[in-house]
Amino acid sequence: MTHTDSHSSTYPLNINGVQRHLPLFKVQSDLAIAVLNILGDTELTEAAAHALNGRMAGISYDVIVTAEAKSIPLAYALSVHSGRPYIVxxxxxxSYMGEAxxxxxxxxTTGKPQTLYLDAKDRAAIGGRRVALVDDVVSTGSTLAAMRALMVQAEAEIAAVAAICTEGDMAQWSEVIALAHLPLFPLSA
Ligand SMILES: O=P(O)(O)OC[C@H]1O[C@H](OP(=O)(O)OP(=O)(O)O)[C@H](O)[C@@H]1O
Ligand SMILES: Nc1ncnc2[nH]cnc12
Structure with a gap:
């Protein structure tokens, strides 16, 4: 069952003791999501990075890989906690990305195709290495699938997939190391 905060269009989220009330936003005519935006939220980002680093302690990986934009602070904080480099x-x-x-x-959230680019220097840094794919939210899995495809092209080995939240069909994301799960909010016409 889905619980929203009483009398408001927000959804409660607790990450490692840090409480937030995520605003619900319509992303399709019949669907709203509880939006997690860690940009500017140092306390939540730190709490999430600390917890994810603990959950990933037994995993052998060399480099953290994330996708622009909202999850960049998470990758940075996880880099500090884990001592591993990160790429975006x-x-x-x-042009400075060379043969990306x-x-x-x-x-x-976007509703139209976006392209993900792996900079040539980052491609060299992850080729043959073990990477941890990190995102703030894994929802449809489209961004994750694109990240995976780039790792195959770059000949990097995916050692782990981690996110602050999975979203939607929880059973689909059993292999994702996640701290919480967000429901989707169907809207009636
Ligand atoms: O599983 P999916 O359906 O692919 O959704 C997850 C992605 O959506 C969000 O990024 P968004 O596209 O909103 O880009 P932004 O971080 O640049 O705002 C989020 O940060 C994930 O990367
Ligand atoms: N709930 C959510 N908040 C922010 N970005 C998202 N991308 C997919 N689901 C999201």
Whole structure:
């Protein structure tokens, strides 16, 4: 059963003792999501990175990989906690990325295709290495699938997938190391 906060359009989330009330936003004509936006939220980002680092303690990995934009602070904080470097898959190509690899994604929040780019220098840094894919939320899995596809192209081995939250069909994400699960909110017409 889904519990929203009483008398408000928010959903309660507790990450490692840090409580937030996520606002519900309509992303499709018949669907709303509880939006997790860690940008600017140092306390929540730190709590999540600390907890995820603990959950990943037994996993052997060399590099953290995330996708622009909202999960960048999480990757940075996990890098500090774990002592591993992190790289960011970008959504816009810049000439300084050189011979970048690319693939398409369609996240639940965006509703139109986005391209993810792996910078040539990052490609060299992860080739043959064990990577942990990290995101703030795994929902439809489109972003995760694009990250996975880039790792295959770059010949990196995926050692773990971690997120603050999974969303939607929990059973689909049993292999994701996650701290909480978010429901989806169907809207009646
Ligand atoms: O499982 P999915 O349906 O792919 O959704 C998950 C992705 O959606 C969000 O990113 P978003 O596309 O909103 O981009 P942003 O972080 O740049 O805002 C989130 O940060 C994940 O990366
Ligand atoms: N609930 C959510 N909050 C923020 N970004 C998301 N991407 C997919 N689901 C999301």
């Amino acid at each position: 898959l970008r959504k816009n190509y810049k 690899l690319s693939t398409e994604t369609l996240s639940i």
